[in-house]
Amino acid sequence: xxxxxxxxxxxxxxxxxxxxxxxxxxxxxxxxxxxxxxxxxxxxxxxxxxxxxxxxxxxxxxxxxxxxxxxxxxxxxxxxxxxxxxxxxxxxxxxxxxxxxxxxxxxxxxxxxxxxxxxxxxxxxxxxxxxxxxxxxxxxxxxxxxxxxxxxxxxxxxxxxxxxxxxxxxxxxxxxxxxxxxxxxxxxxxxxxxxxxxxxxxxxxxxxxxxxxxxxxxxxxxxxxxxxxxxxxxxxxxxxxxxxxxxxxxxxxxxxxxxxxxxxxxxxxxxxxxxxxxxxxxxxxxxxxxxxxxxxxxxxxxxxxxxxxxxxxxxxxxxxxxxxxxxxxxxxxxxxxxxxxxxxxxxxxxxxxxxxxxxxxxxxxxxxxxxxxxxxxxxxxxxxxxxxxxxxxxxxxxxxxxxxxxxxxxxxxxxxxxxxxxxxxx
Numbered sequence: 001x002x003x004x005x006x007x008x009x010x011x012x013x014x015x016x017x018x019x020x021x022x023x024x025x026x027x028x029x030x031x032x033x034x035x036x037x038x039x040x041x042x043x044x045x046x047x048x049x050x051x052x053x054x055x056x057x058x059x060x061x062x063x064x065x066x067x068x069x070x071x072x073x074x075x076x077x078x079x080x081x082x083x084x085x086x087x088x089x090x091x092x093x094x095x096x097x098x099x100x101x102x103x104x105x106x107x108x109x110x111x112x113x114x115x116x117x118x119x120x121x122x123x124x125x126x127x128x129x130x131x132x133x134x135x136x137x138x139x140x141x142x143x144x145x146x147x148x149x150x151x152x153x154x155x156x157x158x159x160x161x162x163x164x165x166x167x168x169x170x171x172x173x174x175x176x177x178x179x180x181x182x183x184x185x186x187x188x189x190x191x192x193x194x195x196x197x198x199x200x201x202x203x204x205x206x207x208x209x210x211x212x213x214x215x216x217x218x219x220x221x222x223x224x225x226x227x228x229x230x231x232x233x234x235x236x237x238x239x240x241x242x243x244x245x246x247x248x249x250x251x252x253x254x255x256x257x258x259x260x261x262x263x264x265x266x267x268x269x270x271x272x273x274x275x276x277x278x279x280x281x282x283x284x285x286x287x288x289x290x291x292x293x294x295x296x297x298x299x300x301x302x303x304x305x306x307x308x309x310x311x312x313x314x315x316x317x318x319x320x321x322x323x324x325x326x327x328x329x330x331x332x333x334x335x336x337x338x339x340x341x342x343x344x345x346x347x348x349x350x351x352x353x354x355x356x357x358x359x360x361x362x363x364x365x366x367x368x369x370x371x372x373x374x375x376x377x378x379x380x381x382x383x384x385x386x387x388x389x390x391x392x393x394x395x396x397x398x399x400x401x402x403x404x405x406x407x408x409x410x411x412x413x414x415x416x417x418x419x420x421x422x423x424x425x426x
Contacts, residue, residue, distance in 0.1 A: 003038055006051060009426045010034065018425060022055060024080055024416050033149070034084065034425070041086040041147040044098050049088040049145075052174065053425040056167045057082045057418045058152035059159045059209035060242060060388065061380055063332060064314045065340045068203035069262040070269070070307055071220045071278035073314040075231070075321075076209035079242070080416045083163045084425075087146035087171045095127055099164075100149040107131075109141060120199030123164065129193025130168040137185070140176040162206035165190035169211075170422040183211040183422050184228060213421025217318045221278055233321040236416045240326075240374060240390045244413045245365070245403045247357030249384025257349050257383045264300035265307055268292060282308040299345060306343040310336060330375035330390060337362065337377030346382030357407065361387045364406065368399055 009015055010031055023030040034053055041051060057078035064074030098104045105124045112119075112128040113135075119125045134141045148167065152160040169186035173179055187207035194202050208218055208228060215235075219227040235242060269277045271292065272284055285292065285304055293301050313332050320328035341347045341362070348356040358378055365376035365387060372392055379388035391399045391414075400412035 002048065003042065003051065006038065006053070006426055007035060015426050018420070018423070021420055022057075022080070022082070022418060022423075022425075034086075037084060037086050037147055037149050040098075040100075040149075041088070041145075044147055045088065045096070045145040051086050051088045054085045054087065054167060054170050054174070054423070055082045055425055056163045056170055056210055056422045057213065057420075058163050059206055060244065060415065060417075061205065061209075062215065062388075063310075063317050063336055064205075065306075065310060065336055065378065065382070066261050066265075066303075066344055066346065067307060067310050067314065068205045068218075068220050070265050070276040071223055072307060072311045073217070073219045073318075074205050075215065075217050075314055075318060076205055077215045077242075078209055078213045078418045078421055080418045081151045081413075082418075083148055083150040083152060083160070083167050085146045085148040085167055085171060087144050087175065089175050090143040090145060092143055094143045095131070095146075096144075097123075097127065097146045097148065099123070100147075109143065115197050115199075117199065119197075122198075125197040125199070126161075126165050126190075126193050127168055129197030130165060130172065130189060132197065133189030133192050134169070134172050134177075134181075137189075139172075139181060141172055142176050144171060144175055146171060159206040159210055161194070162190060163210045165193055166207060166211045166422045168193075170424070174424045179424065183213075184208065186422060187211040211422045213423075214419045215321065215417060217314070229318075231318060231321045233324065233326075234417075235326075235390065236393075238326055239393050241393055241396045242415045242417065243389045243391050243396065243399060243403075244379060244415060245361050245387050245389065245407065246411045246413070247361050247384070247386065247407050248411065249355060249357045253351065254349060254383050257346070257351070258381055261303060261344065261346060264296065264303050267296055268300055268304040271295070277304055277307045278311070280304075302343040302345065306339050309339055309343075313339075327373075330373070333375035333377050333388075333390065337375075340378045340382065344382075347378050349383045355384075358382065358384070358387055361403065361407065364402060365389045365399075368395075368402060 058081045062075040093110045095107045107127045109131045131141050173181040190207040191204045215231040217229045265277050269280050272280045274280050317329050317332040347358045374390045376389040379386040396414050403412040
């Protein structure tokens with residue numbers, strides 16, 4: 001579709017309905033963002049191209065803190081911050097992507113077909129990995145030019161990387177496969193791209209939550225065939241906003257902290273001849289707790305006990321959302337946060353005990369919300385970064401003012417849960 005026709009189509013009833021579902025901001029603002037990106041595309045890759053517009057949301061983990069890597073359960077949701085892309089096909093097998101604020105990535109998909117350790121950690125490796133994944137399923141692939149812009153803030157725990165991976169799959173799906181590839185399949189390919197081509201042994205939660213949309217319950221008991229269920233509950237409609245507070249913590253040198261969580265859980269599992277805690281009985285851990293704490297230390301045992309309790313809690317919270325019991329769900333949010341603080345111990349790093357921004361943010365959220373309802377917990381991986389709070393709509397302004405006054409202007413991000421995942425807009 002040419003530029004003039006595409007811009008005109010943004011106002012047709014079908015496109016407007018989709019845009020209203022995706023974005024909560026004013027019509028003029030969302031349209032201006034898309035048109036601006038179209039202009040950027042034409043300035044970068046030339047005028048008169050057949051173009052289309054795509055959107056992939058970020059995500060927020062709602063429950064299941066550090067459970068997925070041990071084949072546990074999680075609840076996650078897509079949010080109304082997203083990556084949008086303007087793309088146009090090309091016939092020479094080259095993919096060029098210019099993301100706002102970053103150098104252009106160029107990948108020759110006829111040459112970059114296998115993992116290359118020298119390119120681990122690069123966005124080009126994710127592009128090549130997604131193409132390889134599509135090929136492995138016998139799907140069509142091809143070159144394209146694309147410009148992207150994103151308000152999914154990096155380092156905020158909202159999964160900007162998973163959204164980017166899903167976006168590559170989204171574009172390949174619609175440009176070359178008539179939109180026939182299911183978003184869950186795209187998410188699985190995104191995980192493989194990150195594991196094999198990017199060199200990061202991530203789980204599948206982020207990719208699924210970004211791709212599927214809405215609130216999703218995911219059971220990773222069989223990670224090759226996770227059980228994914230959409231939970232149709234409107235938290236915004238119930239009078240609450242999901243707020244993320246970025247405490248501005250230093251993410252440097254936290255890799256050992258993050259890596260120790262699954263490693264210690266799996267060490268306990270290995271003691272019982274299993275690879276992950278999901279395959280271990282909680283009673284066996286409790287019956288052998290003296291030997292376990294002697295061999296692995298108290299923290300590893302506490303993290304294992306967190307896993308068992310958190311896995312049950314996710315199921316209970318899913319049941320609460322299915323039945324519309326928001327108070328029971330919020331009780332689970334708070335309990336998840338306390339377990340993460342006390343037993344999982346991922347709210348601050350022991351390497352720098354003077355920096356405890358997450359602890360402070362959680363304390364302030366508890367003080368602010370204890371008489372108003374709502375809930376709060378550590379968000380994502382922890383140690384630095386963000387907390388999550390459910391704030392009554394009428395109190396969002398005051399809550400954000402409090403947090404911004406402590407952690408800096410713009411540190412509080414009020415969100416809505418977006419019902420649509422990875423999609424082609426027009």
